[in-house]
Amino acid sequence: MSRGIMIFAAWCLLVTSGFAYASFAGYSPFADGQRASGARGPGGVFIGRGGPRHK
Amino acid sequence: MPPEPPDSDRPNPWGAGESGAAGPTSPRTVVTAEGDKAAAAEQFNCPNCGGSIEIKAAGYTVTVACQYCGSTLDVTDPDVRIIQRYEEEVRKLDLPLGSRGKLRGIEWEVIGYMRRSENGTYPWDEYLLFNPYYGYRFLDTDGRGWTLGRQLTEMPAKNGLLGFTVDGEFYEPFYAQTRNQVDFVLGEFYWQVQVGEEALTADYVRPGKMLSWESSKHETEWTLGELLEPNEVPDAFGVEPLTGGGLPLPHQPSPYKKQSGQMMKIAGLAAAAIILFAIMFGGTSDPETTRVNLATNGVEQSAKIGPIELTRPRQAVTVSARAPGIDNAWIDLAYTLTDRDTGDVYEASNVVEHYSGYDAEGNWTEGSRSSSSKFSMVPAGTYDLTVDAAGSQWLEGQYAATRNAVVEVSIARGATFYSNIILALIVVFVPAIWVWIRHLSFESRRKSDSDFAGDDDDDD
Numbered sequence: 046m047s048r049g050i051m052i053f054a055a056w057c058l059l060v061t062s063g064f065a066y067a068s069f070a071g072y073s074p075f076a077d078g079q080r081a082s083g084a085r086g087p088g089g090v091f092i093g094r095g096g097p098r099h100k
Numbered sequence: 101m102p103p104e105p106p107d108s109d110r111p112n113p114w115g116a117g118e119s120g121a122a123g124p125t126s127p128r129t130v131v132t133a134e135g136d137k138a139a140a141a142e143q144f145n146c147p148n149c150g151g152s153i154e155i156k157a158a159g160y161t162v163t164v165a166c167q168y169c170g171s172t173l174d175v176t177d178p179d180v181r182i183i184q185r186y187e188e189e190v191r192k193l194d195l196p197l198g199s200r201g202k203l204r205g206i207e208w209e210v211i212g213y214m215r216r217s218e219n220g221t222y223p224w225d226e227y228l229l230f231n232p233y234y235g236y237r238f239l240d241t242d243g244r245g246w247t248l249g250r251q252l253t254e255m256p257a258k259n260g261l262l263g264f265t266v267d268g269e270f271y272e273p274f275y276a277q278t279r280n281q282v283d284f285v286l287g288e289f290y291w292q293v294q295v296g297e298e299a300l301t302a303d304y305v306r307p308g309k310m311l312s313w314e315s316s317k318h319e320t321e322w323t324l325g326e327l328l329e330p331n332e333v334p335d336a337f338g339v340e341p342l343t344g345g346g347l348p349l350p351h352q353p354s355p356y357k358k359q360s361g362q363m364m365k366i367a368g369l370a371a372a373a374i375i376l377f378a379i380m381f382g383g384t385s386d387p388e389t390t391r392v393n394l395a396t397n398g399v400e401q402s403a404k405i406g407p408i409e410l411t412r413p414r415q416a417v418t419v420s421a422r423a424p425g426i427d428n429a430w431i432d433l434a435y436t437l438t439d440r441d442t443g444d445v446y447e448a449s450n451v452v453e454h455y456s457g458y459d460a461e462g463n464w465t466e467g468s469r470s471s472s473s474k475f476s477m478v479p480a481g482t483y484d485l486t487v488d489a490a491g492s493q494w495l496e497g498q499y500a501a502t503r504n505a506v507v508e509v510s511i512a513r514g515a516t517f518y519s520n521i522i523l524a525l526i527v528v529f530v531p532a533i534w535v536w537i538r539h540l541s542f543e544s545r546r547k548s549d550s551d552f553a554g555d556d557d558d559d560d
C-alpha cells in the first residue's frame with residue numbers, strides 16, 4: 046500500500062472518528078439552536094430575545 | 101568483441117571496445133559458441149568499406165547493415181552481396197550495437213537497429229536484441245518509454261469485431277492499419293531489411309502491453325510488447341533515461357487507476373461507518389408535546405414544556421413544530437431552552453407556514469406546515485422550554501387565510517444532523533473523486549491518440 050493511500054486511510058479514520066464523536070455528543074456546526082450570550086433577567090429569563098422573524 | 105572502424109572520424113555505434121583483427125580482404129571466419137544450441141559468431145569484411153563485421157547470430161542472420169558505412173549486406177550470399185549502399189554518415193545510437201544488458205533476468209546483446217516512421221512522421225527506434233539461448237527480442241522506443249517485444253509463434257485469437265486475445269488477455273484496437281517504412285538500418289537481422297522497405301502495421305493494446313501486427317510483401321507477423329519500467333533500460337544498458345513528455349503511450353497503464361480504486365474502497369468503508377454511526381447515535385427519543393392556540397393577528401402566545409431531564413454530559417435536542425390547519429398564514433416560533441440550575445439559555449427560532457392558490461398554471465402551494473430546530477451539545481441538566489408563537493395572515497393575497505391556528509410543539513432528546521453526514525461524506529469522497537478524475541483524464545489523453553477514439557482528427 047502506497048504512502049498516499051496510507052495518508053488517505055488515516056484521513057478517513059480521522060473524519061469517521063470525528064463524525065462518531067460529533068454524533069455521540071450531538072454536535073453540529075449547522076445546528077439551529079445557540080447558547081444565548083445576552084443579558085438575562087431574574088430566574089435566567091433571557092431579555093431581548095431576538096432571532097429571525099418571518100417578513 | 102566490437103571491431104575497430106576503418107575511418108576514425110565516423111561515430112562508432114558499437115561502442116568503445118577492443119579492435120577486431122579482420123582486414124578488408126580477410127575471408128569469413130566462424131567462431132564456435134560454447135553451447136551446442138547457441139548460435140556461432142562469424143567475422144568478415146564489408147565489401148563496400150572494408151570494415152570488419154562480426155555477426156553475432158551466424159546461421160540465423162540474413163541481413164547486416166555495416167556499422168561503418170551503413171551499407172546493407174546479404175550475408176546468405178557466400179560473397180556477401182551489397183543490397184543497398186548508404187550515403188549518409190552512420191548515426192550514433194542510444195543503445196550502441198554490441199552493448200549488453202540484463203532485462204527481466206536475461207542478458208541481451210544489441211545486434212540491430214532500425215529507424216522507422218510513417219512516411220517520415222511518428223518515427224520510432226527499433227533495436228534487435230539477441231541471446232544465443234533465448235533468441236531475439238525487439239526493444240522499441242519513440243522517446244516516451246521502452247517496450248520489450250517478442251514475436252508470437254501463433255496468431256492471436258480474434259475477439260469481437262476488432263479486438264484480439266493472447267493468453268486469455270483481451271487487446272483492444274488502438275492504431276488502425278498504417279503504412280510505414282524503414283528510414284535507417286544498422287547491424288544484423290534475421291530477415292531481409294533495407295532502407296525504404298515498407299510494411300503495414302496495426303496495434304492493439306491493454307494496460308502495459310501492446311500487440312502489433314505487421315505485414316510486408318514477404319511475411320505477416322505478430323509481436324507482443326511489454327512496457328518496461330522507465331529505469332529498466334537505463335539500469336540494464338547504462339544509458340540516460342528517456343525524457344518522455346507529450347501524450348501517454350498507447351499501452352501505458354494509468355498511474356492513478358490502482359490508487360483510485362483503493363481510495364474509492366476506503367472511502368466506501370468510511371461512508372458505511374459514517375452511516376452506521378448516524379443510525380447508532382442519531383434519532384430522537386422521549387418527546388414531550390404542548391399545544392398553542394392562537395389567532396393569526398400577530399399577537400404572541402406563550403407555552404412552556406418542562407421539566408426536561410438531559411442526562412448525558414452533552415447531547416442534541418430537537419424541537420419540532422406542526423400546524424396542520426394553517427393556510428395562507430404563518431406562525432413565527434421562538435424557543436428558549438433554560439437550564440433551571442445554571443440559568444444558561446439556548447435559543448432558536450423557526451416558522452411554520454403554508455400558502456396556496458390558483459393561477460393560470462393551476463393550483464399551487466408553498467411552504468411547510470411543520471419545521472424542526474436542533475440544539476447542539478446541550479449540557480446535562482433540568483431544562484424548561486419556552487415557546488413564543490405569533491400567527492399572521494397573508495393579507496395581500498386574494499385567497500382566504502386561516503384566522504385561528506393550533507401549533508403543536510414537541511421537544512425530544514437527540515437529533516440527526518443530516519448536514520453532518522453530508523459534510524463527512526464530502527470530506528471523505530472528495531480526495532477519492534479527485535484521483536478518479538485524474539485517472540479519467542489520463543485515460544482520455546491516452547486514448548486521444550487512438551484511431552478508434554471516436555474523434556477522427558488525424559490525416560495522412
